[in-house]
Amino acid sequence: MSNNVAIELPSFVPHELGERPRHIEIVTTRSQKRARPRLVYALVGVGGLFAILMTQLLLSILLSHGAYQIAALQSTQVQLSRDQQTITEALNVLQSPQNLAARAGQLGMVTNTGSQGFLSLTTGVTRAPTAATANTSVTPGDAVMTPNALITPSISNLGAAAAAAASAASIPPNASVSGAPAGSATGASVASNPGALPSPITH
Amino acid sequence: MKSPRSSRRRLALAVVVTFVIVGIFTVRLVDIQLVRATQLNAQSTSKRAITSVTYAPRGQIVDANGVVLADSVNRYDITAAPVNVRSFERKSAGGAKITVSVTDAAAEIANLTKQDPAAVYLDLTKNPKSNYVLLASSVTTATMKAITNLGIPGIYHVLHPARAYPDGAVAGNLVGYMNTDGPGGGLEYSQNKCLASTNGSTKYEQGADGVQIPGSTVSSTPAKPGGTLKLTTDSDLQWFAQQAIAQQATAVGAQSATSVVLRVKDFHLMAVADWPSVDPNNLNATPAQNRGALSFTDQYEPGSVFKAMSAAMLIDTGIGSPTMQATVPSTWHTPEGGTVHDAAPHPVQHLTLTGVLQNSSNVGISMLGSQVPKPVRYDYMKKFGLTVPTAVNFLGEAGGSLAPWQKWDDQTKYNVLYGQGVSATALQVAQIFGILANGGVKLPLTLVQSCTRPDGTITGLPSTTGTRVVKDSTAKTVVNMLESVVQGGELSNAVKIPGYRVAGKSGTAEVAGPGGYGSDRVVSFAGIAPADDPQYVVVVTYTKPATMKSSAAAAPTFKKIMSQVLAKYGVPPSTTPLNDYPATTW
Numbered sequence: 001m002s003n004n005v006a007i008e009l010p011s012f013v014p015h016e017l018g019e020r021p022r023h024i025e026i027v028t029t030r031s032q033k034r035a036r037p038r039l040v041y042a043l044v045g046v047g048g049l050f051a052i053l054m055t056q057l058l059l060s061i062l063l064s065h066g067a068y069q070i071a072a073l074q075s076t077q078v079q080l081s082r083d084q085q086t087i088t089e090a091l092n093v094l095q096s097p098q099n100l101a102a103r104a105g106q107l108g109m110v111t112n113t114g115s116q117g118f119l120s121l122t123t124g125v126t127r128a129p130t131a132a133t134a135n136t137s138v139t140p141g142d143a144v145m146t147p148n149a150l151i152t153p154s155i156s157n158l159g160a161a162a163a164a165a166a167s168a169a170s171i172p173p174n175a176s177v178s179g180a181p182a183g184s185a186t187g188a189s190v191a192s193n194p195g196a197l198p199s200p201i202t203h
Numbered sequence: 204m205k206s207p208r209s210s211r212r213r214l215a216l217a218v219v220v221t222f223v224i225v226g227i228f229t230v231r232l233v234d235i236q237l238v239r240a241t242q243l244n245a246q247s248t249s250k251r252a253i254t255s256v257t258y259a260p261r262g263q264i265v266d267a268n269g270v271v272l273a274d275s276v277n278r279y280d281i282t283a284a285p286v287n288v289r290s291f292e293r294k295s296a297g298g299a300k301i302t303v304s305v306t307d308a309a310a311e312i313a314n315l316t317k318q319d320p321a322a323v324y325l326d327l328t329k330n331p332k333s334n335y336v337l338l339a340s341s342v343t344t345a346t347m348k349a350i351t352n353l354g355i356p357g358i359y360h361v362l363h364p365a366r367a368y369p370d371g372a373v374a375g376n377l378v379g380y381m382n383t384d385g386p387g388g389g390l391e392y393s394q395n396k397c398l399a400s401t402n403g404s405t406k407y408e409q410g411a412d413g414v415q416i417p418g419s420t421v422s423s424t425p426a427k428p429g430g431t432l433k434l435t436t437d438s439d440l441q442w443f444a445q446q447a448i449a450q451q452a453t454a455v456g457a458q459s460a461t462s463v464v465l466r467v468k469d470f471h472l473m474a475v476a477d478w479p480s481v482d483p484n485n486l487n488a489t490p491a492q493n494r495g496a497l498s499f500t501d502q503y504e505p506g507s508v509f510k511a512m513s514a515a516m517l518i519d520t521g522i523g524s525p526t527m528q529a530t531v532p533s534t535w536h537t538p539e540g541g542t543v544h545d546a547a548p549h550p551v552q553h554l555t556l557t558g559v560l561q562n563s564s565n566v567g568i569s570m571l572g573s574q575v576p577k578p579v580r581y582d583y584m585k586k587f588g589l590t591v592p593t594a595v596n597f598l599g600e601a602g603g604s605l606a607p608w609q610k611w612d613d614q615t616k617y618n619v620l621y622g623q624g625v626s627a628t629a630l631q632v633a634q635i636f637g638i639l640a641n642g643g644v645k646l647p648l649t650l651v652q653s654c655t656r657p658d659g660t661i662t663g664l665p666s667t668t669g670t671r672v673v674k675d676s677t678a679k680t681v682v683n684m685l686e687s688v689v690q691g692g693e694l695s696n697a698v699k700i701p702g703y704r705v706a707g708k709s710g711t712a713e714v715a716g717p718g719g720y721g722s723d724r725v726v727s728f729a730g731i732a733p734a735d736d737p738q739y740v741v742v743v744t745y746t747k748p749a750t751m752k753s754s755a756a757a758a759p760t761f762k763k764i765m766s767q768v769l770a771k772y773g774v775p776p777s778t779t780p781l782n783d784y785p786a787t788t789w
Contacts, residue, residue: 067417085277086344092271092369097442111443113766118702118776127702127776135759136766138446145449145478146442148371149485 093155094162098148101140111137248408252419257403258362262429264378264390264398266438267471267652271369272378273391273483275429278365279347281316281339287357288327308355315349316342341365366391372480373442376496377434377650379598380483388494390432390651393598397654397663400429430662433652435471440464440771444476447763448743452478455756456749461498462760463633464768465740467731469667470637470646472595473739473768475499475630499597502604502626503725503746506712507563507754509622511685511729512635513572514556516583519643519677522574525684525785527556535566539613543569546711558787561687563709565621572620580619581608586645586672588634589627594647594666603627622712629727633742636729639685640737643678644669682706686734687784694728697758700766702776704734704783707761709754714747724752728761732769733777741765 028036093099101111112132120126130136235243260275290304303311309324316323316339326336340363342350347360366381379389386392403426408419444462452460457478464474477497481489517523533548543566552562559567572580584590584605592600605625606615618624627635630648638645646669654663673681685706689698694709707730713720727744731737741764743757768774 063417067414071414082277082344089274089276089367089369092274092367095270096370097373097439098371101442101446111767113763113770114701116770116773126778130701135763138443138450138763140446145453146372146445146480147482147485147488148373149482149488150367150369150371 090155090158093148093150094158096148096151098146099151099156102151105140109140111140113137251408251416252406253409254404254406257405257426258364259400259402259426259428260364261366261400262398262431262654264394264432264434266374266434266436266441267473268437269433270438272374272434272438274367274369276365276367277344278341278363279344279360280337280363281312281342281347281350282359282361283327283336283338284334284357284359285327285329285331285336286334289356291354291356293354303355308353308358311353312338312350312355312358315346366483368483370438370442371484372482373438373445374434374436374475375481375483376477376494376498377436377475377597378483380481380486380494389496389598390434393596394432394651394654394663397430397432401427403427428657430654430656432654432663435466435473435649435652436475437473437771440768441474441476443767444474444764445478445480447760447767448476448745449478449480451756451760452745452748455745455751457745457756458747459493459497459501460743460745461501461629462744462764463498463629463740463742464764465633465637465648465742467637467640467737467740470634470641470648471652472630472633472648472650474764475650495599496597497746498629499593499595499600500628501746502601502628503744504623504625504712504715505627505632505727506622506710506725507565508632508708508710508727508729508742509625509635510560510563510568510620511639511681511708512584512587513568513580513620514560514684515639515673515677515681516575516580517556517571518680519583519673520575520579523556523571525555525557525680526789527571528789529554529556529559529567529570531559531564531567531570533566535569537569537613537617541614541617543617553789555786555789557684557687557785560684560708561692561787563688563692568620569617573617577608577611577616581605583672584619584625586670587638588631588645589625593628593630593634595630595650597650600630601628603631622710629742629744632727632729632744633740636731636740636742638672639678639681640731640740641669641678642675643671643673645672682731682734682737683784685731687787689730689734690782690784691787694755694758697755698728698730698762700732700762700769703732703769703774704777704779704781705730705732705765706734706737707731709758710744711752711754722752723747726752726754726757728754728757730761730765732765733774735777735779738774739765739768739772741768 110132112130113136114130114132116127117125117129118127263271263275264273265271288305288308290302290308292300293303295301305327306320306324309327310320312318313320313323318339323338326338330336338358350358351360368375368378368380377389379391379393380387381391386395386398391398403424405423408416410416444464448460448462451457460476460478462474462476463472465471466473475496475498477493479489479493481494486494514523517527518525531545531552531554533545533550535543537543545562545564545566552558552564552567554562554564554567556567556571558564559571575583589603590605592602603626605619611619611624615624634645634648637648647666649665651663651665653661655661683706685708686704688709689695689705689707692709698705698707707728710725710727710729712725712727714723714725715721716723725744725746726748727742729740729742731740741761743761743764745756748756
C-alpha cells in the first residue's frame with residue numbers, strides 16, 4: 001500500500017518579535033517526559049524482588065519447620081504405636097483361655113458341660129440343666145497341662161487392676177438409677193400364671 | 204622508555220596465560236559435571252543420606268473368632284558403645300544434681316533387664332574403645348523405655364521383632380513356632396507364604412540434628428506386612444479339649460493323647476488337641492518329638508473304631524444289612540487256618556451286624572466282613588481316606604499305611620476289618636466318622652479358613668468339593684447302628700449324653716512293637732452327635748495308657764468334649780426316641 005496520504009505537519013507560530021523577552025523556561029516535551037524512567041517502576045521492581053526473597057525465605061522457614069513437625073509427629077506416632085502394641089499384647093494374653101479359666105476358678109466358678117437347659121413351648125423341658133460334677137468339668141487352674149509362659153505375675157496383676165478399676169467405675173447394684181421408678185425394683189415380683197405367658201401390668 | 208614491542212609481547216603472554224587458566228578450569232568443570240557426575244553424586248549422597256528400615260510385621264494367626272494365636276511383637280536389643288559410656292550427672296527429683304558412675308549405671312540396667320550387674324559392668328568396660336556391645340537381647344518395650352529414661356550416655360536400642368503366642372499351649376501344636384532364623388514348625392512353617400512379610404526402606408538425607416532435610420527422599424521401598432491366617436478352630440474349645448485329654452492322660456498314665464472335633468457340615472476342624480502340649484513361647488520345656496501335632500503326624504493301628512467302616516462296606520455293597528446274622532464264638536478258626544479272638548471269652552452268641560458293633564466282636568466282623576471281596580474292601584478303605592494324608596496337608600502329616608489287597612495274607616484279610624494291620628492318624632479316623640455323619644460324602648478336611656492380605660484380598664480358600672464314598676442310606680443306617688454302642692454297649696453309662704442321641708465306637712487296639720503285639724494299647728472313642736441330625740464328630744485317643752488299658756479310658760473324655768461341643772454351639776436336643784436302633788441279637 002502506498003503511503004500517499006498527506007501528512008499534516010505541525011505549524012509553528014513564530015514568536016512575535018519586538019516583545020519583551022520573558023523568563024525562559026525549558027519545558028520538556030511529552031516524548032521526553034515519556035522517556036524519563038519513573039521512580040515508581042524502580043520501587044515496584046525492587047519491592048517485588050524483595051517480596052520474592054522474603055517469600056522464599058518464609059517458605060523455606062515453613063518447610064524446615066514442617067520437617068521438624070513431621071519428625072516430631074513421626075516420633076509420637078512411633079511412641080503411640082509402641083504403646084498400642086504393648087497394650088494389645090497384654091490384652092491378648094489376658095483374654096487367653098488359661099488366664100480366663102484361672103481367674104474364673106479364683107472366683108469359684110467351675111466349667112460345666114451340662115449347664116445348658118432346653119425348653120420347648122410344645123413339650124416343655126426337653127433337656128434339664130445339671131449341676132457340675134467331675135465328669136462334666138475340667139480343672140481350670142491346672143496351668144501345667146496347657147502352659148502359657150506369657151501369663152506372668154505382672155500380667156495377672158494388670159488384669160486384677162483393670163478389673164478393680166472397672167468395678168469401681170460401674171454403678172453399685174443397689175444404687176438407684178435416675179429415671180427408674182422408685183421401689184419397682186425391690187419386692188415386686190411379676191405375677192406368674194401357669195398356662196399363660198407372664199405379662200406386665202399396664203395402666 | 205618501553206619499546207612497543209615488549210609491551211605487545213607481554214600482552215600476548217597475559218592473553219595466553221588467561222586462556223590456559225580458563226581452559227584448565229573448563230576441562231576440570233567438564234570432568235566434574237559430566238564425566239564423573241554420577242560417581243560424585245553417589246559419593247555425596249552416601250555421606251549425607253541414611254537408610255531407615257520400615258519394619259513390616261509378620262502376619263497374625265487367628266482362630267475362627269479372630270482370637271490371636273500368633274502375633275508379631277516389638278522387642279528390643281539393648282546395645283552400648285563403651286567408648287561413649289562414662290559417668291554423668293542426672294537431676295534428681297529435688298532438682299539436685301547427682302553423679303551417676305558407670306558402676307551405678309550398670310546396676311540400674313541390670314536391675315531392669317534382670318541380669319547380673321557385674322556382667323553388665325564388665326560388658327561396658329571390658330573393651331573401652333569398642334563401639335558396640337550387646338547388653339541384653341529381646342527386652343520388652345516397657346524395659347526398653349525404662350532403660351532409655353535412665354539417660355545413660357552410650358546406651359542404644361535396636362528393634363528386634365519377635366513372635367508371641369498369647370494363648371500359649373492352646374493350639375500350640377497347630378500354630379507351630381519360629382526359630383531364630385525363620386519358621387520352625389506347624390502352620391508358621393507350612394503357611395509361611397501367607398504370613399511372611401518384607402521390610403521396606405526409606406533413604407533420605409539427614410541434617411546435623413538428625414531431622415530429614417525437606418524434600419530429600421532419595422528412594423523408598425514400601426513395607427509389605429504379612430497376611431492374616433484364619434483357622435477353623437475355636438480357642439476356647441481347643442483349651443477345653445486339651446485340658447480334658449491332659450487330665451485323663453495324666454490320670455491313666457498315657458504316653459500321649461489326642462482329640463479332634465470336626466464340624467460335619469463343612470468338615471471344619473473346631474479343635475485338634477494334643478497332649479503333651481507345647482507352649483511355643485517356651486519351646487525348651489517340651490521335648491522335640493512333642494512340638495508338633497501328633498494327631499496329624501502319628502499313625503497308629505486304630506482297632507475297633509474301624510468296624511464302623513467295615514459295616515458300611517457290607518451295607519453299601521448290599522451284601523449285608525443291620526440285622527445280618529452271625530453265630531459268634533469267642534475264638535474263631537478261620538477257613539485259612541488262622542484264629543480270631545474276641546477281647547474277652549464269652550459263650551456262643553447270636554448277633555446281628557448291629558450286635559457285632561455293639562459288642563465290638565472281632566470274630567463277628569471277621570465272619571461277616573470277609574464276605575466282601577478283598578479288592579472291593581481295599582477300594583472302600585481308600586475312598587474313606589486311608590493311605591493318603593488328609594486335605595489339611597499339615598506339616599509332616601502321615602497318611603497311614605495299608606498294604607494293597609494282593610498282599611493281604613490270610614490273617615491280615617480279617618485283621619483290617621477290625622483295624623489291626625492297618626494304620627491311620629486320629630484325623631483320618633475323624634474323617635471316616637465325618638463321612639458317615641455327612642451322609643456318605645467326604646469333604647476336604649479344613650484347618651485353614653483363609654489368608655487375608657493387608658490390602659484385603661483373600662487367598663488360600665480351601666476346596667469344598669465333596670466326593671461320595673457310600674450311599675446316603677448306608678451312612679444313615681451305620682450311624683443308627685452305632686447308636687446301639689452308646690445306648691446298649693458296655694460303655695453306655697460312660698458316653699450317654701442326656702437329651703441327645705449319640706452314635707459312636709470304641710477302639711482298644713494292640714500296639715505292634717519289634718517283637719509283635721505287646722501289652723501296650725491305643726485306646727480311643729470316636730462318636731457322632733446328635734445321631735438323628737449329625738453335626739459334630741469327636742475322636743479321643745490315648746496312646747499306651749499305663750493303668751487303664753481299654754477304651755473305658757477314652758469314653759469319659761469323649762462324653763466331656765462332646766457335651767461341651769453341644770452346649771457351646773447350642774445344638775438342640777434330639778426330638779426322636781433314644782432307643783431306636785436295629786435289633787442286636789436273633
